Amino acid sequence: MELINMFVFLISVFLGKLCLQLMVSFGFAILFVAGNVIHWRTLSVIAAIPGLVQLIGLFFIPESPRWLAQKGLEKEFEAALIGLRGQSSDTYQEALAIRETAEMSQHKSGTRVLDLFQKKYAHSVIVGVGLMLLQQFMGNSGLAYYASIIFQKADISATIGSSVAAAVEIVAAITGMLLIDKYGRRTLLMVSCSGTSLCLFLVGLSFSLQKLQNLKEVTPILAFVGLSGIGGAFSLGMAGIPWVIMSEIFPLNVKATAGSLVTLTNWVCSWIVTYAFNFMMEWSSAGTFFFFTGVCGFTVLFTWKMVPETKGRTLEEIQASITRFPQLS
Template identity: 30%
Template sequence: MNIRIVQKVKSLQWLQIIATLSGSLVKFSAGLMVGWASPSLPKLSSPESVPQLTPDEGFMVGNALNIGYCVAIPIVALTADIIGRRNGILLCAPTILLSWFLVAYVETFELLCLARFLGGIGTGYGKTVISLYTSEIATPEIRGALGAATSLMTRCGMLFIFSVGPYVSITLMALISSTFTLLMFVTFFWMPQSPYYLLQCGKVDEAQKSLELLRKKHNNIKEEFIKIQESIALKKPMKEIFKKLLCVPSNRKGLIIVFVLFVIDQFSGMSAIIMYSQTIFERAGTKIPAEICSIVTLVIQILSSCLCIIYVDRFGRRPMLIVSGLGMAFTLATLSVYFYLDFLNYDLSALTVIPLMSLVFYHMFFMIGIGSLPFIIQSELFPTDVKALAISLGGLLLAVSTVIVTKIFQVLTSYDESAAFGFFSICTFLGVIFITCFVPETKGLSLEDIQKMLCSDNDDVDSKKVKDIEPEEKDQKDQKQIVEVIKY
């Protein structure tokens, strides 16, 4: 029975998978951009380098990417519903290619900053829009897995540049990286547009053809098409979209959930721990080179992401978030106790494996839940007309939180490492409490059913109850919508 189900899913949904993987190459490029600084900045600080960067200039070059990302976010909010998801992903390719070209050949600090800034705009725009696209083309049965796969692509890009970057020149690495952007453009050019976006533009026939292409032999295309029509409101100015996002209870509730999940994501300390992982490994007494430690860490994250892809639509979002948060809180608490005992000058020479193993399990627990699932949930909780704005605001909060958490880590570790890890452990545990009480389970629900669940007055509504809609009520809604389409 299970084999038949798997074969049926494969036969019906292959185009959704191909389109997602093709578009997710922009996230692979984002991973290349993020990971570029680790092998490249040491080379740029050497006397033979042109340009030769000071430590302050190296810091500015590294963070120019984040500045570009912050600029990209409002651009997404303003243009994603105008040019469309597919076209937006394609149009970010020239900016990314220009960035890699400048990285490969410029010889001044200012142009190198410009190159990284453009890379932040291109990858920031692309990786935000691909989340919109994936949530709108995927069926509920595989939407979670496809969303986790897009997050995995970022880690794959980082792993690639960590593995190759230290052993080739900056010019060659930039040219190699640009080929992935070209591959994305060539393959994604042939993918269908989102039926949600086409309907939002009033292109009913094109939307139906796109949905038929994505579902192929699916039996409920007509029913799904009507449900999509029901979920799309008339085109509104940005001011009204802001008002709807903040004033409609279901949207406001979804926005609060997404914002808190992103705060949990960052205040679990991952960004800071990755940045200072070499120092932590050195304190653990390991003799493994820093380059190898970075590769091992990313391999663990990628393998854990694969587990997330396999099980997210089986166990659900909320259980995996809870397990992820509890595991991270425990490993961070273990690190805090270890470094506190070290601060008290206890002999821990026989226990140096504890920090290493704690970090290994920390990365594993991070990627099976808190590191991946907030991005999936973000793409599921909002109706089409406010989704681009909501995702943009979430991305902006994520970028700002990264800067804050990194600074907190620097301040706390200047006193004692145990304080930093203890702080992150407490924040993560508080996040688990929030997830348990307030984050809804969206496994197997259509985007429309998720909206009905958020609109419910009962916050503890079970996802099964959302599906149990009275047939007569559904028929009345369907008939009303058909009349409206005919009038149109």
């Protein structure tokens, strides 16, 4: 049983940190391809199966070492930390730092949402909420839900376009998974947003040039390249890294409340973009993509100015770096 728990623990850590976006991209790819041949009602029933598997899997996920330390479960805390770092690792210093953080959080328990808006948490809240808001307002939810319509408007086969886009997304997610701990979160975020911005601009340009008779053969090519690249560039970093950063930048005593706030922000913004996307396309197809291009450009600046690098740092080191990070002037 101990061996099984250790295996589940390691797999959950690995998938949670490195493979999140790969799994999301793989799921989207399956749905894109299957949607071309399966009725949407049947597809909805099939899509419920992974949810049931996750529900069962929740009973096998081990507790976090920091949570165990906060609850005073020393034996379980030490076992969880050793399981995370490996039997041969020296966890003394990290365990000491975690215990100190847990002890401090005991005096700050019962955090409310309003407590997050204290000056000491301002930077973390701005980064967490900002990344989630910008992630959605880059338009990815609308693009995913209206992919077939967009391909048709661009004079591209929806079946071919969605299949190619799904394949590119998987490759990009694998690439991002391999690069996240090599080049860091900030660098990958800025590269991802820059690439997404370029691809969105190409699609907007293709719709702008559709009215020109002598360029009608070129515009589908521009749109195909742009639409195929958007998902790939987005999956490279912006799709998954904000969730990683969100789990790293908040102190233990406000992590649960802050996590709820940023998750709520993400899904509310997702609903807004999904609801408004069709109206925006009716207003102007080119204008819609140029708007999202501008949001991507702003996200690059936001990341450069506000987002701290969390690669290879403990929670305690990240908190120290946030207090020293330059603010927007």
